[in-house]
Amino acid sequence: MPYQAFDSAAAIAFAKQRGFLPAEADVHCREIGDGNLNLVFHLSTSDKSLIIKQALPYARCVGESWPLSLERARIEAQVLQAHGKVAADWVVKVLDFDLEQYAMVEEDLSHLQLLRKRLINSEKVAAMGQNLADYLAQSLYAYSDFELDPKAKKALVSQFINPDLCLITEDLFFTDPYREHERNDIFPASLATAIAFREDDALLAQVAELKARFLSCPQTLLHGDVHAGSVFSGPGELKVIDAEFGFFGPVGFDVGSVIGNLLLAWCRHHTLGNSDYAAWLESELLSFWQRFESRFSVLLQGSKDVALANARYQQRFVAKVLDDTIGYAGCELIRRTLGLAHVADLTSLEEGPRAAAEQKALSLGRSLILASEQRCDIALIPTLLKTFA
Numbered sequence: 236m237p238y239q240a241f242d243s244a245a246a247i248a249f250a251k252q253r254g255f256l257p258a259e260a261d262v263h264c265r266e267i268g269d270g271n272l273n274l275v276f277h278l279s280t281s282d283k284s285l286i287i288k289q290a291l292p293y294a295r296c297v298g299e300s301w302p303l304s305l306e307r308a309r310i311e312a313q314v315l316q317a318h319g320k321v322a323a324d325w326v327v328k329v330l331d332f333d334l335e336q337y338a339m340v341e342e343d344l345s346h347l348q349l350l351r352k353r354l355i356n357s358e359k360v361a362a363m364g365q366n367l368a369d370y371l372a373q374s375l376y377a378y379s380d381f382e383l384d385p386k387a388k389k390a391l392v393s394q395f396i397n398p399d400l401c402l403i404t405e406d407l408f409f410t411d412p413y414r415e416h417e418r419n420d421i422f423p424a425s426l427a428t429a430i431a432f433r434e435d436d437a438l439l440a441q442v443a444e445l446k447a448r449f450l451s452c453p454q455t456l457l458h459g460d461v462h463a464g465s466v467f468s469g470p471g472e473l474k475v476i477d478a479e480f481g482f483f484g485p486v487g488f489d490v491g492s493v494i495g496n497l498l499l500a501w502c503r504h505h506t507l508g509n510s511d512y513a514a515w516l517e518s519e520l521l522s523f524w525q526r527f528e529s530r531f532s533v534l535l536q537g538s539k540d541v542a543l544a545n546a547r548y549q550q551r552f553v554a555k556v557l558d559d560t561i562g563y564a565g566c567e568l569i570r571r572t573l574g575l576a577h578v579a580d581l582t583s584l585e586e587g588p589r590a591a592a593e594q595k596a597l598s599l600g601r602s603l604i605l606a607s608e609q610r611c612d613i614a615l616i617p618t619l620l621k622t623f624a
């Protein structure tokens with residue numbers, strides 16, 4: 236059957252035809268997608284539930300005027316499967332994928348809650364930093380040159396070429412926020428800073444550096460969009476979803492996305508005077524990096540490539556991952572404040588606190604990006620946070 240965007244009836248028919256539900260089952264189905272791009276259906280019977288996610292041939296948040304390749308659904312399913320193979324505890328299970336309908340069947344994670352919601356609600360999610368660090372260390376190591384056979388790596392790089400979705404990141408992350416562009420969405424109180432950034436040559440030069448590394452540094456298979464809305468969490472569980480931005484890029488991009496999102500939550504809570512929660516976020520952020528660094532470094536010692544097994548080289552590699560991480564975290568702070576896609580951590584604030592929190596995000600973002608030009612120490616982050624009285 237040729238591709239057709241599902242409605243609830245079509246989603247139910249698909250699940251039955253693929254053998255996930257008996258033909259005679261009485262199925263309840265709701266479209267629950269709150270994301271920017273795709274359709275997500277929640278299907279349930281009296282004893283079973285599952286998720287069907289289908290790509291649309293355009294960006295849902297904008298409409299048909301922004302066409303997008305359906306291939307992203309294949310990439311998403313295959314990134315989740317690839318990461319699931321090496322980091323199963325932390326990745327949503329993909330049960331099926333259909334290349335005609337660009338639809339996949341996933342386990343239902345409705346018993347969990349999106350991490351962003353928990354962070355906004357000041358919940359101290361147990362072992363959050365540790366789980367995110369272990370997920371990233373295991374999956375980012377497994378698809379790197381340290382581990383993969385060189386020919387297998389090149390085959391995977393080509394399998395995960397993802398031009399449409401990479402272009403979204405290239406534009407929305409690295410280009411638009413530093414220029415006047417109709418896609419930007421700038422809160423009036425942040426406009427003066429946005430205009431100043433457009434003339435800030437030191438900042439623009441380092442953003443160019445970070446964009447160039449994003450464009451041409453296929454270190455490993457990234458998730459590509461590990462923001463707090465791509466992570467489900469609950470007691471003793473943390474699961475990553477939504478990997479359609481995956482491709483081979485620099486390790487620090489995913490690591491920096493996590494840090495950027497924790498800092499966005501920090502800007503919210505610090506502004507609201509929730510100092511205990513802001514301190515928790517800071518300490519989780521530090522333990523996230525420390526755990527990632529130590530796990531990743533241990534994995535590097537098992538390098539299958541004898542040349543890359545050199546310990547001094549590996550230390551340099553990890554140091555550079557931190558520089559990138561700091562830089563990409565800074566980009567995340569700025570693009571979530573000035574660009575197209577905002578986060579509820581900031582937008583749900585009242586006008587006054589929102590203006591103050593956005594100023595922190597922008598100033599922190601700029602400082603992190605500028606710092607990433609040189610060798611970074613993670614202690615930079617607590618030092619910067621202290622400057623906001």
Ligand code: ADP
Pocket residue numbers: 267268269270271272273274275286288327341342343344345349464465476477479
């Ligand atoms: P998009 O690619 O459009 O951003 P997401 O993958 O982020 O779509 O999914 C949109 C929403 O659908 C999520 O925020 C979440 O609420 C819900 N969702 C997605 N996958 C699942 C799942 N496996 N279990 C439960 N809910 C899910």
Ligand code: MG
Pocket residue numbers: 270271464465477
């Ligand atoms: Mg999403």
